Amino acid sequence: MNLSFHDTFSLVQKSITSLQNPNNQVDKENVIEKSRKLVLRCYNALASQQELSGVQVASYLMNWDDHYTTHKFRGLYLIQTERFLQSELNEMRAKQNLQSTSQDVIDDEDIFDDETIIEENNDEEHFQVQPAGDKNNFILVNTRVDYQYRSNNLNNTCLYDFVSTFYKKKINETDIKYLSKSYTTEKRQDNQKGRPSNERFFFHKDHPQATTHLLMKYSEAHVPVLYGPQIPRQDRDDTRERYNRALLTLFVPWRNVIDLCDINQTWEDALESRKHRISAHSWKIIENIQLLHECKKDRDEHLLQVIAEAQVDNDSIDPAFLPSNQGADGEHEADDIDDLIQLIGSVDEFTAATINATKKSTENVYIRETIEAVEKVGRFNHMN
Structure with missing residues (x-):
């Protein structure tokens, strides 16, 4: 993103103000979370205060839609x-x-x-x-x-x-x-x-x-x-x-x-x-309706395969990770998007423990690398 001087100056000013604001500082937050929130605040400031283009102004004045579809x-x-x-x-x-x-x-x-x-x-x-x-x-x-x-x-x-x-x-x-x-x-x-x-x-x-x-x-x-x-x-x-x-x-x-x-x-x-x-045109639509069901079936079968590969220590899929209308024999009868949401939720629960376990180690690596970079500068060698 290329920013003009006044945009860059305004962004730096808001960043310093945000860092000095005690309301934005929470002791329990880690370094990564503080950095993420700072970047998010900068992005929101840019998005809300940047100048509008001529195309945007014309669209609002002409009462045109704000999105386009084919x-x-x-x-x-x-x-x-x-x-x-x-x-x-x-x-x-x-x-x-x-x-x-x-x-x-x-x-x-x-x-x-x-x-x-x-x-x-x-x-x-x-x-x-x-x-x-x-x-x-x-x-x-x-x-x-x-x-x-x-x-x-x-x-x-x-x-x-x-x-x-x-x-x-x-x-x-x-x-x-x-x-x-x-x-x-x-x-x-x-x-x-x-x-x-x-x-x-x-x-x-x-x-x-x-x-x-x-x-x-x-x-x-x-x-x-x-x-x-x-x-x-x-x-x-x-x-x-x-x-x-x-x-x-x-x-x-x-x-x-x-x-x-x-x-x-x-x-x-x-x-x-x-x-x-x-009509022939209607038959094409009917074929596409059935094709959509086949795509949903293949999609869910692929998710089941991912779950099965994640459980390398077991010979069968844990029934807890199967949707209510999906048997271990692979017979599929899902016709609703709620089944996909249920399946994704099962995968999320399965991986949540692993993500929580690695979160703290990632933070420690980030802090250690930061300390090593500061030590290499050599400005604090006189300190014990």
């Missing part, structure tokens, strides 16, 4: 949409059972057994309270409602692409002009100057905000971020139905649950019969 993101509560579809399917099956007088009651362990689908949390579906068309009433809407009642021109758009590509906005005069029948495609092309206008679509007439809002296409596609429990691994039997239901919800176009799963189908059979409706 992509833009948008959240999606996937598990709540899944739960809505599951409840709709369960109601239809219950009605069918009541109407079936010539058949036996379906057994609880038959294909309608929904207990095999893991419900990770019991939160109800989230809604936003927004004003209705008359401005005196309010309605409940969310992304699922917007998707279900999208324009008929977007019938072949899946939920993932819908969240990535479109957003809801209030209708203004520009939108009405763009969507008016008299404003034809030819006129748009003739009068177009600069960047082309973003596409706009009216909601279906059954949407509660069909008269006041519309769908507008992003200038750049956003990356959907799935809130709540993530999509499970493909090869886990206990979450297979949840996995198939999640893929159908995200990547197969639908307006109601019948578009995704028939009454007499399991979610696994429904996905198998609707694979042809999933």
Whole structure:
């Protein structure tokens, strides 16, 4: 770091003031800790009092973001949409059972057994309270409602692409002009100057905000971020139905649950019969989801290998250092970041004793080297 003279002078002045301040001197602190705190105070002084660049000033005045990312993101509560579809399917099956007088009651362990689908949390579906068309009433809407009642021109758009590509906005005069029948495609092309206008679509007439809002296409596609429990691994039997239901919800176009799963189908059979409706782009995303799980598995297996190598005196891994869902045979079922935190914590506890043992010896070496350097100067030879 190159510092100007006035910056260097100010830094030296603050260092001397800090050393002379009795509040900053603690007898119990060792030499290394005092040095570390001095450097930290100098750094904080430089960071807080240095002059701002022109780029920083312009960014604040223009109200620009203070960070940059290669992509833009948008959240999606996937598990709540899944739960809505599951409840709709369960109601239809219950009605069918009541109407079936010539058949036996379906057994609880038959294909309608929904207990095999893991419900990770019991939160109800989230809604936003927004004003209705008359401005005196309010309605409940969310992304699922917007998707279900999208324009008929977007019938072949899946939920993932819908969240990535479109957003809801209030209708203004520009939108009405763009969507008016008299404003034809030819006129748009003739009068177009600069960047082309973003596409706009009216909601279906059954949407509660069909008269006041519309769908507008992003200038750049956003990356959907799935809130709540993530999509499970493909090869886990206990979450297979949840996995198939999640893929159908995200990547197969639908307006109601019948578009995704028939009454007499399991979610696994429904996905198998609707694979042809999933686009090539969506299949790439599905492959990446599974690849992410494989990377997590390899990561945790590597940490277990590190633990095993640290225990060279034992023939097996100490169970105390294994996460709760990780067996000594290497079978992996971790799907959550908490498992990694637990594993790292185990490694930290294993090495804490060694670090504490070497801390004092490091301090002694530092002090001894300092004394030797002072003795080599020769300025204190007259002292006994």
